[in-house]
Amino acid sequence: MTQGIYVALTAVVIGYVYTSLDLREFGFGFLSEPAAFKVGNQWLTDVDGVTNSRITMYLVGVWSSLRAVLVAIALSTVIGVLIGVARLSSNWLVAQMAMLYVEIFRNTPLLVQVVLVYTILLIGAPLIENVVNVGDFFFISNRGMAMPWPVPDSGFWGTPDWFVGVWVAALLAIGFVAQRVRADRQGRERETGQPHYPNRWALGVFAVGAVISFFALGAPVSIDEPVIVGTHYIEGMVMEPEFTALVAGLTLYTSAFIAEIVRGGIQALPRGQTEAANAVGLSGYQRLTLVILPQALRQIIPSVTNQYLNINKNSSLAYAVLYDDLFRVANIVQNKAGHALEMFFVIIVTYMLISFAISVVMNFFNARVTAQRI
Amino acid sequence: MVDMPAQNPQRIVLPPHRERARRPRIVRFREWARRNLFNSRAGTALTIITAAILALIVYGVVYFVFVDANWRVITENRWLLFAGGYPMDQEWRLWFSVMFVFLLIGLTYGTWASLGRRDHLFIVLASGFAILLLAHGGAAIWSTIWYLIAVGLLYAGYAIMIRMPREAGPGRTLQQRSVAGLLIAALPIILIVLLAFGGARPRELEGFVLNLVLAPVGIAGGLVIAIPLALGRASRMRAISWTCTTYIEVVRGAPLLGWLFVALFILDDVIGGELIVRAMVVLAVFTAAYMAEYIRGALQALPGGQSEAAHAVGLNQFQSMQLIVMPQALRISIPPMVGQAISIWKDTTLVTVILPLRELKGNADSAIAQFEFTPDRIEAYVFVAVVFWVVAFIMSRISQRVEGSLGIGER
Numbered sequence: 001m002t003q004g005i006y007v008a009l010t011a012v013v014i015g016y017v018y019t020s021l022d023l024r025e026f027g028f029g030f031l032s033e034p035a036a037f038k039v040g041n042q043w044l045t046d047v048d049g050v051t052n053s054r055i056t057m058y059l060v061g062v063w064s065s066l067r068a069v070l071v072a073i074a075l076s077t078v079i080g081v082l083i084g085v086a087r088l089s090s091n092w093l094v095a096q097m098a099m100l101y102v103e104i105f106r107n108t109p110l111l112v113q114v115v116l117v118y119t120i121l122l123i124g125a126p127l128i129e130n131v132v133n134v135g136d137f138f139f140i141s142n143r144g145m146a147m148p149w150p151v152p153d154s155g156f157w158g159t160p161d162w163f164v165g166v167w168v169a170a171l172l173a174i175g176f177v178a179q180r181v182r183a184d185r186q187g188r189e190r191e192t193g194q195p196h197y198p199n200r201w202a203l204g205v206f207a208v209g210a211v212i213s214f215f216a217l218g219a220p221v222s223i224d225e226p227v228i229v230g231t232h233y234i235e236g237m238v239m240e241p242e243f244t245a246l247v248a249g250l251t252l253y254t255s256a257f258i259a260e261i262v263r264g265g266i267q268a269l270p271r272g273q274t275e276a277a278n279a280v281g282l283s284g285y286q287r288l289t290l291v292i293l294p295q296a297l298r299q300i301i302p303s304v305t306n307q308y309l310n311i312n313k314n315s316s317l318a319y320a321v322l323y324d325d326l327f328r329v330a331n332i333v334q335n336k337a338g339h340a341l342e343m344f345f346v347i348i349v350t351y352m353l354i355s356f357a358i359s360v361v362m363n364f365f366n367a368r369v370t371a372q373r374i
Numbered sequence: 375m376v377d378m379p380a381q382n383p384q385r386i387v388l389p390p391h392r393e394r395a396r397r398p399r400i401v402r403f404r405e406w407a408r409r410n411l412f413n414s415r416a417g418t419a420l421t422i423i424t425a426a427i428l429a430l431i432v433y434g435v436v437y438f439v440f441v442d443a444n445w446r447v448i449t450e451n452r453w454l455l456f457a458g459g460y461p462m463d464q465e466w467r468l469w470f471s472v473m474f475v476f477l478l479i480g481l482t483y484g485t486w487a488s489l490g491r492r493d494h495l496f497i498v499l500a501s502g503f504a505i506l507l508l509a510h511g512g513a514a515i516w517s518t519i520w521y522l523i524a525v526g527l528l529y530a531g532y533a534i535m536i537r538m539p540r541e542a543g544p545g546r547t548l549q550q551r552s553v554a555g556l557l558i559a560a561l562p563i564i565l566i567v568l569l570a571f572g573g574a575r576p577r578e579l580e581g582f583v584l585n586l587v588l589a590p591v592g593i594a595g596g597l598v599i600a601i602p603l604a605l606g607r608a609s610r611m612r613a614i615s616w617t618c619t620t621y622i623e624v625v626r627g628a629p630l631l632g633w634l635f636v637a638l639f640i641l642d643d644v645i646g647g648e649l650i651v652r653a654m655v656v657l658a659v660f661t662a663a664y665m666a667e668y669i670r671g672a673l674q675a676l677p678g679g680q681s682e683a684a685h686a687v688g689l690n691q692f693q694s695m696q697l698i699v700m701p702q703a704l705r706i707s708i709p710p711m712v713g714q715a716i717s718i719w720k721d722t723t724l725v726t727v728i729l730p731l732r733e734l735k736g737n738a739d740s741a742i743a744q745f746e747f748t749p750d751r752i753e754a755y756v757f758v759a760v761v762f763w764v765v766a767f768i769m770s771r772i773s774q775r776v777e778g779s780l781g782i783g784e785r
Contacts, residue, residue, distance in 0.1 A: 313629035340639035
């Protein structure tokens with residue numbers, strides 16, 4: 001009965017929304033038409049938007065978003081854990097500084113942080129005419145930071161793409177071998193009680209294998225040095241101020257939240273854990289990495305996953321600093337072609353897919369962390 | 375043990391911890407510093423490095439604030455930043471709202487908490503900041519006076535309420551109910567004062583006033599939608615729980631900017647109306663999805679025995695929800711809800727990004743677009759950050775005090 005009324009009401013609302021939207025031209029055909037606009041902040045891609053379709057430009061935007069999100073996730077995790085541990089430091093000054101950091105960056109809008117960093121980069125950095133040149137290697141100006149970057153060459157295998165494909169395949173195989181070595185050494189360590197250094201061995205195997213395979217393929221890499229032409233860098237790896245501002249803002253903001261999560265996770269542990277670690281004579285660093293953090297991770301990972309999803313969604317603030325991420329490119333497409341409903345559909349599906357990928361990876365970690373009995 | 379001069383040989387021998395407490399302050403401070411700053415060689419090094427970094431930061435901030443920065447971009451654009459397009463001859467409406475809110479803060483603190491030394495310090499500092507802003511330039515002596523009256527109202531409300539007896543009884547119930555009722559009625563009252571009877575048109579809400587209107591509307595509207603959503607998601611009826619789950623997951627799937635995009639381009643056809651109203655609807659709908667999840671978490675955290683006990687004493691489903699389950703669930707969910715409220719407060723800046731609505735950050739953009747102030751962009755944004763920080767800090771402080779007095783987290 002109640003359910004019947006509810007279904008009828010929902011149907012009425014959906015019917016109203018459906019009829020009020022103008023759906024006569026609904027369809028995704030407009031995405032394959034030529035774009036006729038440019039997308040900046042490209043890396044590893046080179047599309048000019050003349051012959052490329054709108055969906056290609058959108059995918060370039062998705063790639064820009066992913067880059068910013070991945071870098072921000074990595075940085076904010078490292079900084080967040082550091083600050084979270086520092087908040088519990090026995091050193092009063094360090095703890096107070098960490099608290100100040102958290103209170104400042106948690107309570108100011110992310111938009112203002114991003115825009116402020118962007119403004120400081122534009123005003124504070126020297127003009128590109130007076131670029132700061134660090135040993136012909138690193139360049140800093142208000143057009144961003146540039147440094148040399150390795151670019152695949154042809155080597156023994158015809159084209160650069162071939163080389164990259166073969167080398168990545170080789171690296172995967174070596175990684176698999178390293179994983180086996182690690183498991184084997186861990187097993188022996190558990191059996192004999194003698195240290196067999198599984199992590200060091202695995203890393204060593206991987207590094208040696210990577211270097212050998214690199215040279216076996218003919219070391220087909222050339223270094224691209226950044227060159228300044230007019231008011232732009234060409235070649236090399238360029239970090240534009242837009243990218244830096246977005247990543248810095250996301251990192252500052254999210255690391256404050258992650259710090260609080262880490263602190264909460266550590267504080268939730270019984271005090272006896274710290275005391276027991278001290279009693280068996282572990283150093284402060286060992287106490288943290290062997291006793292405290294592994295246990296706290298159980299409580300930390302689900303909340304940190306939420307923060308990663310927030311980073312993904314907050315990366316849409318790229319719009320405010322004109323970084324061409326997926327949201328901004330979608331807006332440009334909408335301005336050119338209309339079809340707001342379809343574009344919104346595309347946006348939300350993209351964000352959900354990225355969120356889904358992040359969740360899958362983090363659930364995998366979570367399963368591994370909670371699989372170990374404590 | 376430190377040797378104490380035998381001043382009074384006949385005094386009573388105290389236990390060791392009292393003995394330590396009697397030592398002179400400088401000795402106690404030295405011991406505190408040894409324990410908390412210089413406890414080992416590495417600790418000393420850490421302290422020195424941190425102190426050096428701190429000194430650098432303090433030097434940079436002081437140099438920026440007092441030497442480098444040109445704060446005229448703020449003082450010359452006070453009205454633009456705070457009220458924007460609000461009609462100037464209706465200024466009294468704004469001041470009335472400020473006074474009303476300050477009075478409410480005083481009443482709330484007096485009823486459920488008390489002001490400690492740190493709160494007084496914060497009020498004094500925040501007032502100093504506000505007066506520095508208001509009185510600078512000399513033209514606005516009246517706004518300083520209005521502001522001081524508002525602070526006076528805060529303390530007056532606090533003084534009245536703190537003198538009421540805290541013991542449970544009819545008087546206490548009346549006091550709590552009336553203050554709570556005033557809190558609930560506050561938002562409609564302020565909206566009426568700002569907009570009705572010859573006030574501003576909705577699109578004239580701008581600047582900081584717009585942030586201060588959008589955030590409470592988003593929070594209150596979100597809460598109103600969130601409670602049925604959370605209950606619906608936990609419902610046993612498939613149709614209801616599926617639609618509620620879909621709503622929550624879809625809304626949480628896209629960023630707020632995406633939903634504001636919907637407000638701009640798509641909602642126009644569906645509900646129409648002023649853009650600012652559509653932005654409010656989107657904020658409420660967006661907040662509701664997050665709040666519903668917090669309430670659902672709290673519902674799940676409640677022991678099942680609570681609703682069973684309610685049924686056992688003969689309450690029906692609705693009564694057990696209203697009298698037993700919801701009060702406890704809402705109490706548990708206060709800390710994350712406040713977090714969400716602060717988050718919405720910060721997210722009100724986003725309306726500037728793609729909507730043609732100008733809140734504080736948007737009007738800061740307008741201020742630095744003037745030729746005279748183009749070099750002062752950093753100052754403008756720092757000011758915006760500080761203003762948002764102050765309000766968010768007040769929100770988190772109030773929630774901490776309310777949590778403390780409600781005994782949340784204690785069992």
